Amino acid sequence: MRFPYLRKAAPEGLATARSQRWDPAEVVRILLGTENKGRDEATRRNHRRLAQLPSGKTFESWKETESSIPVPTQHALMTLEWVTRAENLAVAGPSGTGKNHLAEALANKAIDQGMKVAWFTLKSLTAHLGRAIVDNTVSRGVAKITRCDLIVVDDIGMLPSGHAAAEAFYRVIDAAYERRSVVVASNLHPSGFDSIMPKTLATAAVDRLLHHAHIVLTEGSSLRLIQATSGQGVVPLNQPG
Incomplete structure (x- = not known):
């Protein structure tokens, strides 16, 4: 050695x-x-x-008092005990209310605890498995994703999704069912996924997703917009004398 x-x-x-x-x-x-x-x-x-987490957000920059999620719920999620039980998490609410930050902070904490994490947007997941379809390696690609302890699918519901996206989403949810934890972040409640993707696939995926899931709803004004309008979104410019 x-x-x-x-x-x-x-x-x-x-x-x-x-x-x-x-x-x-x-x-x-x-x-x-x-x-x-x-x-x-x-x-x-x-x-x-x-x-391949998107931006490095962690709980160090998370402001629990600014979130609409009850503090006890936040603390319970931070324990990651639900991940060890292969339970899922669906975070739904308006844009800018902390869904993405929470999901990435949980992913970073899972990595800190020695877990493997896979992070996708619905678009990148569709592209990832689309390439596997061309190579005839879909089963292998899905199996690789579900070897991770925690799988995150972000940005669901921002745009209408076609059959390819619905199929990719269903394949991962089905393969992870009762074996791995999945986090989905969306501006839609999962029960409304059939409004943006084909109903049959959406219904089958959501049925498996929510069977062992914690549903967390965020609300309120966009924190990003509040920071922008208060001048906190940028470093102040040095004004010429």
Whole structure:
């Protein structure tokens, strides 16, 4: 075994151990701990790279008091216990009310806890599986997605979706059903998905999605619009003297 993080830390660690006369077993324990920590951090970096999260939003920038979601619900979602039970989350509400931020913050937290995450918009999911159809690798593509612990499908309902989008959405929801957690973020309640995609596929997908799902509704004015109109959306320009 190569132990790259142990080897990097060894010179300084051994020098400290000699000067402070550490027990050899303690030295080994500390160096192995350094190796484990380094590997965990590398795994998280790789998981974050593969997830392709859109903007790096986390709970550090989340303002729970500005959200219309009840604070106890926010805290319960942050535990990610529902992910370990392969339960789903549907977040629905007007544009700018924190749906995307919440979904990405949950995805980042899942990665921090060692989970694998896949992030798609409905459009990118459709394109991803569309390429797989051309290559005749749809089953393999869906299986790869559902190897992740948490699957996020964002931006549902922004535009009408055709058969290809509905089929891609259904394939993933069906494959993940009772095996993996799916988060959907939409300006429509899932019960209204049949208004933007073919009814048969929408009904079948939503039936599976909501069977073991937490439904969270956001409301209020757009936080983005409030920030923009109050001048918080940009760094103030330096006015010429």
